[in-house]
């Protein structure tokens with residue numbers, strides 16, 4: 051089982067307490083009705099789906115209930131970091147340095 | 151199957167040499183959500199709301215458990231709840247908050263006995279010992295979200311929503327028997 055660090059509880063807990071909530075940092079347009087169909091499609095459906103580090107949202111469902119963000123390597127399943135919702139996207143090079 | 155759980159009379163639901171599960175008397179349960187500087191609420195409640203998730207505070211018979219960055223569960227005898235709500239209403243004008251009476255939502259199981267911690271591991275993915283005595287957490291117990299209050303080394307209270315209570319109790323009953331059989 052994966053262990054996930056909740057940035058609100060400040061505890062590292064079993065995956066069974068958490069739910070996955072899709073790609074992180076997908077920003078809703080300020081003026082949705084001003085979007086073209088292609089832009090709207092991009093916002094709703096198009097995701098990065100990388101092989102490697104992925105910025106994604108998780109929720110501590112059976113716990114504090116909070117959504118937060120994480121960077122997880124989709125190959126190794128290793129969490130590189132987790133951070134509070136609204137915090138800036140951490141630079142990838144700072145996260146992967148320790149792995150080399 | 152619902153009969154013993156819907157009862158308002160405290161009673162022992164399962165017991166063996168290993169552990170005991172009993173139904174607690176009904177109490178008032180208030181769900182509090184507030185952000186910002188909530189010092190006026192501390193005054194109204196007569197206790198200092200803890201700010202670290204899992205921490206508890208108690209004043210008289212009123213207990214508060216911090217569940218999230220802006221969320222607390224308050225428990226008190228039923229007779230105290232109207233006074234608590236009135237005191238919090240007083241500060242609502244300057245400190246908007248949400249204080250909802252959810253007393254009817256849950257039942258409380260009291261879990262104790264020499265193997266209470268082992269009993270909890272049957273349904274808990276996290277280590278029960280990661281919850282210190284005098285603290286509490288909202289946790290996953292066999293797929294159900296419950297509140298767990300740790301009152302002593304082997305004394306716990308578990309608040310379970312009514313509709314999930316028969317499922318949770320069934321697992322606890324099985325565990326109480328199984329742990330006793332193991333010891334024999």
Ligand SMILES: [Zn+2]
Nearest residue numbers: 056059110114
């Ligand atoms: Zn959490």
